[in-house]
Structures are given as structure tokens and as C-alpha cells.
Amino acid sequence: MKKTIKIALAGNPNSGKTTIFNNLTGSHQHVGNWPGVTVEKKEGSFAFNGFKVDVVDLPGTYSLSAYSIDERIARDFLLKENPDLVVAVIDTSNLERNLYLVAQLLELGTKVILDLNMMDLVENRGMKIDTEKLSRILGVAIAETVAHKGKGMEKIKEIIVEQAKEGKQSFFKIDYGEDIEKTINRLIKFLKEKRINIDYPLRWFVIKLLEGDAEILRKVKNLPQGETILNIITESVAKLEKHLGYDLETALVEKRYGYLKGLVEECTARHYTLEERLSISDKIDRVVTNKFIGIPLFLVLMWLTFQLIFTVGSPVANLIDSFFGWFAEVTSKGLINIGAPEWISSLISDGVISGVGSVLVFLPNILLLFVTISLLEDSGYMARAAFVMDRLMHALGLHGKSFIPLILGFGCNIPGIMATRTLESKKDRIITILVNPLMSCSARLPIYILFAGAFFGKNQGFVIFSLYLMGIVLAIIMARIFKTIFFKHEVAPLIMELPPYRLPQAKSVVIHMWERGSLFLKKAGGIILAGVIIIWFLSSFPPGVEYASQESLIGRLGSVFAPLLSPAGFGFWQAAVALGFGILAKEVVVGTLGTLYGTGETGLKDAILHHFTPLSAYSFMVMSLIYIPCIASIATIKRETNLRWTFLAVGYSLILGWIMAVIIYQVGRVFLRLL
Amino acid sequence: MNTLTESAQDYLEAILIIGEKKKVVRVRDIAKHLEVKMPSVVAMIKTLAKKNLVRHEYYGYVELTEEGLRQAKSIYERHKILFNFLHNLLGINSNIAKEDACKIEHYLNPKTLEYILKFIQFVETCPEGEPLWLSSFHYFIKHGKRPEHCAKKEKIEKEVKMGPLTLNNLKVGQKGRVIKIAAESQIKRRLLDMGIVPGVEVKIEKVAPLGDPIDILVKGYHLSLRKKEASSIAVEVIK
Numbered sequence: 001m002k003k004t005i006k007i008a009l010a011g012n013p014n015s016g017k018t019t020i021f022n023n024l025t026g027s028h029q030h031v032g033n034w035p036g037v038t039v040e041k042k043e044g045s046f047a048f049n050g051f052k053v054d055v056v057d058l059p060g061t062y063s064l065s066a067y068s069i070d071e072r073i074a075r076d077f078l079l080k081e082n083p084d085l086v087v088a089v090i091d092t093s094n095l096e097r098n099l100y101l102v103a104q105l106l107e108l109g110t111k112v113i114l115d116l117n118m119m120d121l122v123e124n125r126g127m128k129i130d131t132e133k134l135s136r137i138l139g140v141a142i143a144e145t146v147a148h149k150g151k152g153m154e155k156i157k158e159i160i161v162e163q164a165k166e167g168k169q170s171f172f173k174i175d176y177g178e179d180i181e182k183t184i185n186r187l188i189k190f191l192k193e194k195r196i197n198i199d200y201p202l203r204w205f206v207i208k209l210l211e212g213d214a215e216i217l218r219k220v221k222n223l224p225q226g227e228t229i230l231n232i233i234t235e236s237v238a239k240l241e242k243h244l245g246y247d248l249e250t251a252l253v254e255k256r257y258g259y260l261k262g263l264v265e266e267c268t269a270r271h272y273t274l275e276e277r278l279s280i281s282d283k284i285d286r287v288v289t290n291k292f293i294g295i296p297l298f299l300v301l302m303w304l305t306f307q308l309i310f311t312v313g314s315p316v317a318n319l320i321d322s323f324f325g326w327f328a329e330v331t332s333k334g335l336i337n338i339g340a341p342e343w344i345s346s347l348i349s350d351g352v353i354s355g356v357g358s359v360l361v362f363l364p365n366i367l368l369l370f371v372t373i374s375l376l377e378d379s380g381y382m383a384r385a386a387f388v389m390d391r392l393m394h395a396l397g398l399h400g401k402s403f404i405p406l407i408l409g410f411g412c413n414i415p416g417i418m419a420t421r422t423l424e425s426k427k428d429r430i431i432t433i434l435v436n437p438l439m440s441c442s443a444r445l446p447i448y449i450l451f452a453g454a455f456f457g458k459n460q461g462f463v464i465f466s467l468y469l470m471g472i473v474l475a476i477i478m479a480r481i482f483k484t485i486f487f488k489h490e491v492a493p494l495i496m497e498l499p500p501y502r503l504p505q506a507k508s509v510v511i512h513m514w515e516r517g518s519l520f521l522k523k524a525g526g527i528i529l530a531g532v533i534i535i536w537f538l539s540s541f542p543p544g545v546e547y548a549s550q551e552s553l554i555g556r557l558g559s560v561f562a563p564l565l566s567p568a569g570f571g572f573w574q575a576a577v578a579l580g581f582g583i584l585a586k587e588v589v590v591g592t593l594g595t596l597y598g599t600g601e602t603g604l605k606d607a608i609l610h611h612f613t614p615l616s617a618y619s620f621m622v623m624s625l626i627y628i629p630c631i632a633s634i635a636t637i638k639r640e641t642n643l644r645w646t647f648l649a650v651g652y653s654l655i656l657g658w659i660m661a662v663i664i665y666q667v668g669r670v671f672l673r674l675l
Numbered sequence: 676m677n678t679l680t681e682s683a684q685d686y687l688e689a690i691l692i693i694g695e696k697k698k699v700v701r702v703r704d705i706a707k708h709l710e711v712k713m714p715s716v717v718a719m720i721k722t723l724a725k726k727n728l729v730r731h732e733y734y735g736y737v738e739l740t741e742e743g744l745r746q747a748k749s750i751y752e753r754h755k756i757l758f759n760f761l762h763n764l765l766g767i768n769s770n771i772a773k774e775d776a777c778k779i780e781h782y783l784n785p786k787t788l789e790y791i792l793k794f795i796q797f798v799e800t801c802p803e804g805e806p807l808w809l810s811s812f813h814y815f816i817k818h819g820k821r822p823e824h825c826a827k828k829e830k831i832e833k834e835v836k837m838g839p840l841t842l843n844n845l846k847v848g849q850k851g852r853v854i855k856i857a858a859e860s861q862i863k864r865r866l867l868d869m870g871i872v873p874g875v876e877v878k879i880e881k882v883a884p885l886g887d888p889i890d891i892l893v894k895g896y897h898l899s900l901r902k903k904e905a906s907s908i909a910v911e912v913i914k
Contacts, residue, residue: 062868062869063868065864065868067861067864067865094894094895094896096870096894096895097869097870097894097895097896100868100870212860246855246873249860249863249864249867250855250856250863250867250872250873253864253867253868253872254867254872254873254874257870257872257875258872258874282880285881285890285897286881289881289883289884289890290884291882291884292884294883294884295884295885383899386899387883387888387890387899388883388884388885390883390885390887390888390899390901391883391885391886391887391888392885394887394901400888493858493862493865493900493901493903493904494888494899494900494901494904495862495865495866495869495898495899495900495904496898496899497869497896497897497898497899498890498896498897498898498899499896499897
């Protein structure tokens with residue numbers, strides 16, 4: 001009979017945890033969300049020796065102090081879900097800091113397997129680790145791996161199964177020194193005597209109370225005797241602090257690190273100095289973050305990113321586009337030939353097939369985007385980019401890391417918004433999310449290409465660039481405004497590791513790309529498809545009207561809203577309807593116009609040349625850039641924040657879009673008259 | 676002086692002030708100045724004359740004796756000091772300041788008065804003119820908030836809690852040992868978790884191209900911090 005084991009992977013960011021996860025589970029993994037929050041939850045499984053092992057990949061954290069969402073999730077999972085054991089993946093070349101998390105896991109009373117990852121780096125440096133001793137002192141089983149080469153994976157599976165079957169709980173305990181220990185023991189005794197029911201390991205609980213852990217303190221407050229306990233804690237802390245000469249939280253962390261320092265010294269044969277580590281990485285850094293080269297290099301890399309995504313991706317996208325155009329036509333003809341009613345043929349070709357086509361057409365760009373992102377992230381460059389750009393981003397009231405979600409926004413705002421999870425402070429997250437839709441995503445590009453191509457000929461590149469630039473400038477202004485209004489007094493620190501450079505692994509790049517690509521198909525695909533079919537429906541009904549005529553439902557809706565748009569130069573019902581459906585997904589604007597002018601994509605250029613002027617075409621593009629995040633973005637914003645911020649995101653962009661379009665059209669008109 | 680009642684003191688002061696403005700002091704002037712009735716003035720003048728503080732000539736002029744002048748001047752001085760303190764230093768408007776100075780002056784212990792006087796002198800003889808903290812205080816009164824340079828809590832904390840040397844003061848290549856962290860609790864915890872604990876050795880590795888943040892080596896890895904965070908970490912230089 002198959003037995004199931006539940007394990008979790010914990011570890012610092014950049015410890016190779018994700019690679020271990022991929023190696024363990026292979027293709028048996030899926031991405032979801034942690035309940036109630038928006039942090040990604042990766043789960044997978046593998047079979048070994050007749051056991052089925054379910055693996056949960058915890059967010060990468062440095063600590064379990066519950067100050068960031070990631071840390072809280074990891075901690076809550078360990079406390080509430082009680083996995084059979086936790087595999088702590090650590091970067092062995094940076095033993096001491098990585099062990100800090102392990103110490104916290106052990107204090108929490110979880111059963112741990114220590115995975116000494118990146119053993120090759122250690123061996124290359126001629127450093128010896130006495131794993132037996134380390135295992136004995138910590139009271140845990142140890143596995144050695146080189147994840148990116150797949151070394152040690154069978155062994156670690158064996159250890160996991162073996163430990164889950166019979167391994168004992170570690171007796172690990174850090175000695176915090178006489179005074180603190182006395183207090184800890186006194187408090188444990190007190191809690192035991194009072195028979196206060198706590199779901200946590202007592203010693204851990206007391207230590208957290210002494211540390212002033214906000215979440216635990218809140219929990220205690222709600223206990224029947226909460227007030228009494230809190231009073232005793234406050235008193236004890238005050239007494240200890242007076243004795244120690246500084247605050248207890250610092251003292252506890254210091255003791256923990258002190259213990260680990262001793263441990264590492266005892267278990268490693270050669271203790272290296274600060275400078276010896278990371279020498280190659282440091283040499284690279286000397287160039288990458290150089291005073292003069294740093295920023296130009298960053299810009300070049302961003303340019304390359306864009307070249308890869310658009311220059312390489314777009315031809316493939318065009319190919320997909322024409323394939324679906326051809327397929328829709330053939331199907332339509334075929335259906336009519338076999339005697340299907342015209343509306344059925346229309347639904348299938350104009351609705352379903354072109355709907356699927358308009359989803360898939362973005363896939364090449366999006367896959368390439370995530371390849372680049374993954375390369376930048378896995379190589380360690382992303383942190384350098386944040387390091388180089390932080391001063392600038394900070395001046396905008398944001399964080400160096402905010403630049404990543406904003407850049408992602410150029411591909412698609414949805415991953416851009418989702419990437420704000422890397423930001424620790426709420427302020428940075430909210431502002432970055434709010435201005436993210438101003439980063440002109442690739443779904444808006446078809447609109448620009450259509451209009452700029454039709455009206456601006458040779459200058460279309462420049463015109464499209466100006467729209468991207470306008471988005472960035474507006475994002476800067478809005479970020480400042482939001483910061484002043486909502487987060488005036490908040491400070492968010494930058495405390496970020498610059499991990500050693502590493503060669504990205506093809507396997508994890510591919511997995512990452514595929515994960516994100518399929519996520520896009522799932523999250524956005526359905527909505528876009530539904531949008532196209534709704535358009536088809538609104539265009540075809542009430543029954544008997546000519547497809548997408550002014551008498552159709554869609555035409556009537558457009559006529560109602562059109563007058564509102566005349567100050568912006570496009571006050572006709574087709575434009576209003578197209579914008580309305582652009583809410584479903586921005587690129588739908590193009591398809592809608594094609595449908596409404598009855599031309600399809602091919603004759604659309606001539607149709608808009610007839611209806612727009614260059615100026616109103618430009619103001620229409622500006623409107624399309626700003627006026628509202630697409631429904632998938634709105635849904636993502638709602639998931640990442642709350643209803644209030646979502647309303648704000650929708651409301652401000654509608655107003656701003658209209659104002660900008662009107663200003664451009666009106667000022668432009670005056671200007672043209674003067675010329 | 677202690678034997679004199681409050682109102683007696685007021686009379687002496689009034690006579691002095693009137694005498695400085697006019698050549699002679701009449702009972703009528705005093706009554707007007709203190710807003711009392713003439714007979715009251717006459718009665719008080721008699722009392723004061725008995726104590727040999729004033730001379731009252733039959734034709735109605737009142738004059739301070741030498742002792743009376745000394746005491747009146749001292750009372751007047753106190754009044755001026757208090758008025759100064761209230762008006763010039765705290766910035767209370769002159770009418771209220773005058774009125775309150777009159778009320779307070781009788782009750783203060785001479786020692787208190789002496790310290791207030793010294794305090795005023797200290798402030799007024801500040802070589803840079805009005806001290807910054809006083810301007811800040813006036814700004815605070817006027818706008819209900821601190822001016823920018825003293826608005827940050829951390830800054831005050833830093834100045835109070837630690838010596839001048841913090842991590843951001845170190846130069847590239849310099850090494851230091853962490854003494855203490857004085858940041859807001861969440862930031863502090865993060866720094867602690869990352870291994871910035873008292874006693875740990877840090878080295879400034881480089882500064883970002885735009886001058887901020889900085890990159891430090893700690894416990895064998897690179898950590899980047901803004902100068903602002905670095906300024907909450909007290910260090911000592913190690914060679």
C-alpha cells in the first residue's frame with residue numbers, strides 16, 4: 001500500500017530551493033495561491049520506494065519573524081499544517097546566515113532535514129565541512145546536493161522517506177545565557193501552572209513573546225488571561241533589558257547568531273575571511289555596478305530584453321494571427337457548405353476561433369518575456385538592477401525592487417502586478433500596483449500598431465515610443481501623488497541581499513516560462529475568449545439586425561456614450577463601443593473596430609483612415625493607453641489588494657485617460673490651426 | 676520685599692513707570708494707571724509712606740524714597756523678565772504676556788526667576804542669533820508640526836542614543852564593528868535577521884552609481900542598504 005508523506009521546502013532566497021523543488025517533483029507540480037493571500041504556492045509530488053511524497057515549496061525567507069507576508073505564510077504553514085518534515089535547503093557556501101533560518105525552524109519544533117546545497121562551491125574552495133558533527137549537534141539528518149547538476153537527489157529522497165518513517169524530533173535548543181534562560185523557564189512554568197491552552201511549542205512561544213513578536217502578542221491579547229500574561233511579559237522584559245543594558249530582541253538574535261558562529265567554526269575545517277568568498281562574483285560586480293558603466297549597462301540590458309520580446313516574438317505572433325484568420329475563414333465557408341445556419345457559422349468563426357486566436361497571439365511575446373525575466377532573476381542580475389536603480393526609484397517614492405514589476409508591466413500588467421509580491425512594504429506594493437497599468441503593456445501594442453501604422457507611416461516608431469514615454473511620465477507623477485495622499489509618513493527600507501552571480505539553468509528557465517505562460521492562458525485566456533464571444537452576441541442581437549450595425553445592442557450602447565468622447569475627437573459610436581470592449585482586454589479594441597466597421601482585420605486600416613484624423617488617432621491611442629486597466633488586470637489588482645484600491649485604480653485611470661485625450665486633442669487642434 | 680503685599684508691589688511699580696514717563700506722579704495718575712479709586716490710592720500711599728518707601732507731599736505729588744526706588748526697580752525688572760520670556764521666547768502676544776507677567780510675578784520664587792533670567796540671557800546671547808531649536812519651536816507653534824530638519828523621529832533618536840559614527844559615515848573599503856541598531860522596530864528586526872547584530876564585522880564594499888544605496892559585506896555575503904538605514908547602525912572603525 002502506498003503511504004503519503006507531506007514535506008515542505010524552506011530556505012533563504014537564492015539558496016537553490018526552487019531548483020531542488022524542480023528536481024524533486026519534475027513535471028508533477030502546479031502553482032496556486034496560499035489561501036487568503038496572493039503569494040504563490042507551489043506544490044508537487046514524487047514517488048520513492050512505494051511512498052508518495054507531497055512537496056510544498058514555502059516562500060523563500062531569511063527568517064520566520066513574520067514581518068513580511070512571505071515569512072508569515074511560511075510560519076503559519078509550519079504551525080498549522082504540521083508537515084511530516086521540513087527540508088531546509090541552504091547555500092552551504094554561506095553557511096552561517098543560512099543556518100539562521102534552520103535554527104528558527106528547529107526552535108519551532110519542526111522535524112528538519114538539512115540539505116547542504118551548492119556543495120561544489122564549498123569543495124572548490126577547499127573548505128571541509130564536518131557534516132557528521134553538524135548533524136550530531138543540530139540533531140538533524142543531513143543531505144548533500146548540487147542542485148543545478150542534479151547531484152545527490154536520489155540520496156535526499158531516500159533520507160526524506162527514511163526520516164519521515166522513523167526520524168526523531170530534534171532536541172535542539174539554543175542557550176540564551178543564564179538570565180534569559182531563567183526568565184524563559186519561569187514563564188514556561190507560569191503558563192503550565194495556569195494551564196493556558198496554547199497551540200504552539202511552549203518554549204518557542206515564550207521566546208517569541210520576549211522578542212515582542214507582534215503576531216504572537218496579538219494572539220495572547222485575545223486569550224482569557226491575556227492581560228495578565230502581557231503584564232508579566234512586559235515586566236520581565238523590562239527587568240532583563242535593564243540588566244543586559246540593551247533591548248531583548250537584539251540580545252536574542254545576537255545569541256542566536258553567536259551560537260551559529262560557534263557552530264560553523266566548530267564544523268568547518270577552514271574558516272575563510274570575508275574577502276575570500278565570492279571572488280568571481282565580486283569581479284563581475286565591479287563592472288556591473290560600476291559608477292560609470294552600471295546604468296548604461298542596465299539600459300542596454302533592458303533594450304535587449306525588449307528586442308528579444310518584440311523583434312523575435314512578433315513575427316511568430318503574426319504567424320499565429322494569420323493562421324487563425326485563415327482557419328476562421330475556412331471553417332466559416334465549410335460550415336455554410338454543409339448547410340449550417342449562418343449564425344452558427346458566425347459564432348464559431350467570428351466568436352470562438354478568432355477569440356482563441358486573440359488569446360494565443362500573445363503567447364510568443366509572453367513566453368519570451370518570462371524567459372528574459374527568468375534569466376535576469378536566476379543570474380542574480382535583478383538584485384543589481386534594483387541596487388543600481390534604487391536611488392531613482394526611491395526619488396519617485398518607490399523601492400529599487402519596484403522597477404521589476406514596472407518593467408514586467410510593459411509585457412503584461414498582470415505578471416507586473418503579481419510581481420509586486422517581492423516588495424515587503426505595503427506602501428511600495430500598493431503604489432507599484434496602482435501605477436502599473438500605466439506601463440504600456442503588449443496588449444496595447446496592436447492598437448498602436450494599427451493607428452500609428454495607418455496615420456504616421458515612417459514616424460510610427462517615434463509615435464509609439466512617445467506613448468510608452470507618456471505612460472512612464474504619468475506613472476511617475478501618479479506615484480508621487482499617491483504617496484503624498486495615502487502614505488505620507490511611511491518609510492520602507494531597502495535591505496536586500498546581492499546574491500552571488502550564477503549561471504541560469506535551462507531547466508528552471510523553461511519551467512518558469514511554461515508556468516507563467518500557462519498562468520497567462522488560464523487567467524487571461526478565459527476572460528479574453530469570453531469577451532470576444534460577448535461582443536459577438538451583442539453585435540448579433542436583437543435578432544434580425546445587421547451584424548454590428550448601429551441598431552444592434554452594441555451600437556445602441558455606443559451611441560449613448562459617444563457624446564462624452566467628442567471633446568477628445570472620436571465621438572462616434574464605433575469608438576465608444578471599441579473602448580468599452582477594450583476593458584475586457586485592450587487588444588480587443590482592434591478586433592472590435594474591425595467587426596464594427598465590418599471590415600475584419602484586413603480592411604480595418606482603410607476604415608479608420610476614413611473615420612479618424614491623425615490627431616484624433618493619437619488622442620485615441622492615448623485614451624487606449626490610460627483609460628482603464630483591462631478586466632484581467634482589475635481582477636488581479638483586486639486579488640492583490642482590496643476593493644477600495646481596485647476602485648481607485650479604475651477610477652483614476654478613467655478620469656486621467658479622458659483628461660489626457662481631451663487635452664491632446666484640444667491643444668493639438670489649436671496648434672494645427674496656428675500652423 | 677517679602678513683607679509687601681501684591682497690591683503694594685503693584686503700586687510701587689506703577690509709581691516707577693509713571694515717574695519715568697512724566698516728571699511728577701499724582702494720586703490721580705496712579706488711580707488711572709491701576710484702574711482703582713482715588714481713596715484707595717490715598718490709603719495705600721499712606722501705608723507705603725509708613726514703611727518709608729514713598730514720600731507724599733501735601734500738594735499731591737508722590738515720590739519714591741531711595742529704598743522705594745530700589746524695590747520698585749526690582750519688581751519692574753521681574754516683570755520685564757517674565758514679559759520677555761512669555762513674549763519673545765514663547766511668542767505669546769504682548770497683551771496677554773503683559774497681563775500674565777503681572778499675575779505670575781508675585782508668586783515666583785526668586786530662584787526660579789533667576790533661572791528664567793539666565794535662560795533668557797543664554798538664548799539671547801546665542802552667537803548665531805536666534806537658536807535653531809527656538810525657530811523650530813516657533814514654526815511648530817505656527818504650523819502645528821515640526822519643520823523638516825527636526826521632523827524625523829529617527830534623527831532625534833540617533834542623536835540622543837548614539838555617538839556620531841554610523842555605518843553610512845564609513846568610506847568604501849573601511850571596516851567597522853556594529854555596536855547598536857537604533858531603527859524603527861520592523862527595520863531593526865530585518866537588519867538583525869540579516870545578521871547585522873552587535874559585534875559583527877562589516878565592510879563597505881561599494882556605493883551604487885547614483886550615490887545610494889551602499890553595498891556592505893557582512894557574514895560573508897553582500898547586503899545592500901540605503902544610507903538612511905545605514906545611519907541607524909552605530910559602528911566603531913576597525914583597522
